[in-house]
Structures are given as structure tokens and as C-alpha cells.
Amino acid sequence: MTVVIGLTGSIATGKSTVSKMLKELGLPIVDADQISRDVVEPGEVAYQKIVKTFGKEILFEDETINRKQLGSIVFGNEEKRKQLNEIVHPEVRRQMLSQRDQYIQQGYRGVVLDIPLLFESKLTHFVDKIVVVYVNEETQLERLMNRDQSTKEEASQRINSQIPVEEKAAMADAVINNNGTRSETKEQLLELLQKWEII
Numbered sequence: 001m002t003v004v005i006g007l008t009g010s011i012a013t014g015k016s017t018v019s020k021m022l023k024e025l026g027l028p029i030v031d032a033d034q035i036s037r038d039v040v041e042p043g044e045v046a047y048q049k050i051v052k053t054f055g056k057e058i059l060f061e062d063e064t065i066n067r068k069q070l071g072s073i074v075f076g077n078e079e080k081r082k083q084l085n086e087i088v089h090p091e092v093r094r095q096m097l098s099q100r101d102q103y104i105q106q107g108y109r110g111v112v113l114d115i116p117l118l119f120e121s122k123l124t125h126f127v128d129k130i131v132v133v134y135v136n137e138e139t140q141l142e143r144l145m146n147r148d149q150s151t152k153e154e155a156s157q158r159i160n161s162q163i164p165v166e167e168k169a170a171m172a173d174a175v176i177n178n179n180g181t182r183s184e185t186k187e188q189l190l191e192l193l194q195k196w197e198i199i
């Protein structure tokens with residue numbers, strides 16, 4: 001029996017950091033952010049739809065999508081974000097499920113679906129157990145600004161586009177507190193995987 005783990009949190013709480021640890025432990029990862037980048041490459045159906053909806057202003061000279069520019073449009077505007085989601089999410093969902101099922105067939109004890117918007121997009125039925133990677137608001141803002149070299153305003157807009165991580169933590173099967181060091185986070189993760197008999 002494979003346990004399908006939904007790994008989520010809110011922006012910059014440390015999902016990718018935890019997902020890297022899980023990969024090092026040998027678990028296969030289905031990465032929604034990566035898939036959402038792949039499906040908007042030039043030539044893909046979602047790419048054409050995005051250009052049609054948001055105009056050529058969101059393209060670089062080489063015709064690839066300027067993600068920062070598109071982000072500045074959608075993170076400040078719920079209606080536009082919804083439009084983008086409606087274009088990108090169906091294809092992301094299809095590919096996630098197909099990868100998940102391949103890993104299940106291969107007989108892994110655990111498969112990880114790293115989905116930032118697991119709750120927002122109501123995808124909780126895709127997984128057996130939900131793990132939320134949590135940090136407090138102050139740490140979240142600080143790490144986001146640092147990582148993306150963004151202003152407080154840009155970072156706050158992104159944070160406010162998602163359900164607060166406190167609320168997500170309350171709906172999780174397990175919460176990993178990533179306020180401390182990476183090795184403290186790893187210890188919590190190992191304990192959890194042992195409890196669920198995945199490692």
C-alpha cells in the first residue's frame with residue numbers, strides 16, 4: 001500500500017526545502033510548481049491561451065513568459081488570478097495525477113505531491129495524508145523577501161493570495177514547524193515518516 005502525501009504550506013514556508021529532504025530519503029516527488037512551469041512553455045496549449053488573455057506585454061523578447069510581470073498582474077487582482085488559474089490548473093492536475101499513479105504502480109511506500117495550492121484548489125481528495133509546512137508570519141515575510149529579492153508590498157500581495165498558513169495547519173494530518181533550523185525540520189520529518197511506516 002502506498003501512502004500519498006500532500007505536502008503544502010503557504011508561500012515561502014519551506015515546502016521546497018522539505019520536498020528536497022524527502023527526495024534525498026528516496027521518495028518520489030510530484031512537483032506542482034514545476035509542472036505549472038512546463039505547461040506554459042512556448043508551443044503548449046496553455047501558453048497560447050495566456051498570451052491571448054494577458055497580451056504580448058507579458059512576454060520577453062524571446063517570446064517566453066515574463067513570470068515576474070505576469071505575477072505582478074495576477075497577485076494584485078483576484079479576477080485575473082482566477083483567469084490564469086483556469087488556464088493552467090486543469091493541465092497541471094492531469095499531469096500530477098498521471099505521475100502519481102505511475103509511482104503508485106511502481107510500488108513505492110510513499111509518494112509526495114508537493115502542491116502549494118492543495119487547499120485553495122480543493123485537491124485534498126488527491127492524497128491520503130496532508131502535511132503542512134508551517135512558519136510564523138514574520139518569518140514567512142522575511143524569507144520570501146530575501147529569496148525573491150522582493151519588496152514588502154510584493155511579498156505581502158503574494159502571501160495574501162493564499163489561505164493563511166495557520167488555517168492550513170489546523171486542517172492538516174501533521175504540521176512541520178520550520179521556524180527553526182533545517183536540521184530541526186529534518187528531525188520532525190523523520191519522526192513523522194517513521195510513525196507512518198514510510199521509512
Ligand SMILES: CC(C)(COP(=O)(O)OP(=O)(O)OC[C@H]1O[C@@H](n2cnc3c(N)ncnc32)[C@H](O)[C@@H]1O)[C@@H](O)C(=O)NCCC(=O)NCCS
Nearest residue numbers: 010011032033036067068070071074085088092116117161
Ligand atoms: C503567476 C506566476 C507566473 C508567477 O511565477 P513565479 O515564477 O514568480 O512564481 P512561482 O510559479 O515559482 O510560484 C511561487 C509560489 O507562488 C504561489 N502561487 C503561484 N501561483 C499562485 C496562484 N495562482 N495563487 C496563489 N498563489 C500562487 C505558490 O506558493 C508558488 O509556490 C506563476 O506562479 C503561475 O503561473 N501561477 C499560476 C499557476 C499556479 O497556480 N501555480 C502554483 C501551483 S500549481
Ligand SMILES: Nc1ncnc2c1ncn2[C@@H]1O[C@H](COP(=O)(O)OP(=O)(O)OP(=O)(O)O)[C@@H](O)[C@H]1O
Nearest residue numbers: 010011012013014015016017143147178180181182
Ligand atoms: N529552516 C530554515 N532556515 C532558514 N531558511 C530556510 C529554512 N527553510 C527554508 N528556508 C529558506 O526560506 C525560503 C523559502 O523556502 P522554500 O523555497 O523551501 O519555500 P516554499 O514553501 O517552497 O516556497 P514557494 O511556495 O514559493 O514554492 C528559501 O530561501 C529557503 O532557502
